[in-house]
Amino acid sequence: MDIFRDIRKQGKTIIFITHKLNETKAVSDSLTVLRAGKSVFQAATKDVTVEMLANEMVGHEVSFHLERKKQDAGETILSIENVKLLENASNTVSLDVHAGGEILGIAGVEGNGQMQLEEMIMGLQKCKEGKISIKGEDITECPTKKRLGLGMSYIPSERHQRAILPGFSILENYLLGNQNDPKYVQHGWINFKTLSETTKKLMEKYDVRAVDEKQSIGSLSGGNQQKMVLSREVEKDSDFILVCQPVRGLDIGAINYIHEILLELRNQGKAILLISAELTDIFQLCDRIAVMYKGEVMALGKNEEFTNESIGLLMAGQRGGVES
């Protein structure tokens, strides 16, 4: 941003293309909103609010304050006990996520043990120290297939590496993770009819923009890919969902949509573990927040107990940021 300001001081003109609204507000003098190839809104930056911009970008009202109904915490769905995430971490991590509708958020700058946590929970990385259980059953040594079968859904942080088969069609990507589901595979045979119907139905419901279900998923935009992944995991109706960096690289419309869905799931009584480096995700969605730094939990508390400043300090490794 400072570089832009310097260049502007030199008398140069900058055209800055972004979907990050805060950046626009921070550095531009005037702006225009493009939607579906047309310039739909022009204004001087000082005259607009972020909310106005969002509404123009999406084409309809975008709610920034989503409702989190008060829920009573139920039984523990996911339990992480004394798990060592990083080699040189001095402390282990213990966390619980409860049924009855709860989102526990792991806030932190990426690279502080979140990937390890994500992979250990799903069985993609060996958990050498500690215990992980789902619904009371110890899954520390279980293969991924078993964990999924016990009622876990997974939205990976690395979408391209872990969540999709880029060269395959949307239809076949829908089968990924569902290849053991008798709804779609009977006696070893893929039921293309059911698969196709479900895929088309969900593409419409989640507004996944594509020509048809046979289009290759790699050719979709990031937002549409993520919506497809989300729809696939949500449709499994699992009791526990692990959601990692869900809105990375997405535009405000997609971000808002995904937030709405996650909150809806929570209101339905699901247990959700959200790992995100985006504070908007954390504060919008989470009931409780744990801040992660260098593989350890710096603080764990209710959403209301944190502020932008306190969480920022904790993410940078400064303890004592929680207001009790």
Next chain:
Amino acid sequence: MEKQTVKKQKVFLSLEQLYLSIFAIILSLLITALIMLVSGGENPINAFQALLAGALGSKTAIATTLGKTVPLLFVGMACAFSNKAGLFNIGCEGQLYIGALTATATALAMQGGLPRFLVILVSFLTGMMSGALVGGFNGLLKAKLNINEVLVAIMLNYIMKFFASYCVHGPMKDPKSKVMQSPSIGQEYMLTKILPKSQLTTALILGLILAALLYVFINKTGAGFALRAVGENGSAAQAAGISMVKTVIITMAASGAIAALTGVTEVFGKTGKFVDGFSPGYGFTGIAVAVLGNNHPVGVILSALLFGILESGAMTMSYVAGVSTSMIKVMQGLVILFVATPELVAFMKRRRAK
């Protein structure tokens, strides 16, 4: 407008490989023709005419061509199958030798009036099993110990080939023959000939049926989907609960079993005995057949046929147009080179991007 562009892209993607293969063939034809002109002053048009006449000019010729296509069909399918899972089965050569040896030994042990169908069936099954064991072993080492499957396969090729060779030099040698080969399994236990006095047998039908079955398995079953998912993106397949270890081992075993059939059909269709060193490098040509055919059963069939035509017409091309049969090898090599180049370029681009 957008809809049109996307549709074009979809169709193009599946045809792209076809164009590529055809282009590779044409290009290699042209360069071979050039070499013929420059090196020997031979007329390439005459040469190619002779090639085609020799390969397809009569019923006998066609039968011979198809007979030469059959082993390439099996080994091509073996390689195509493993390729779909992103695995490279370079062990086909060893697998076809051990398959042929085991099947021959089984048939020889089952002499004495047993029903023909039973002898053939059991021999084929033991042959396939031996190939599966070798392939599965390779897969196991890769899956559990992350040992490079190419290195292991190459070593196993030597072991299998020379073990088989040892057998027909010694314990399994036909005492009545000066050649290093096994005793004959007996005419009654050989596959039926489609055209009398030719080398074309029901092995061709078996091959085509197998191609159809593989197509159905790979594209219509859950297990086939898991295999393809591993080939497309192993990490995503893992995250979706697909077992990499299981998939690698089973795929390599199946590929080994199919490769073994190459050798089995040679014995039961052509020679009736295990002849030392009978393979002119089928295992390696199979890789080329698979790649040229884009690992698709139909592609593999056509690709095997092309190579069969080249093999079959080489003699006639030599007699009639005076072009050395080595020119066929040149052409085969060029086809492989041109088909493999785009993939090689893409691979190097990816390496550089990392």
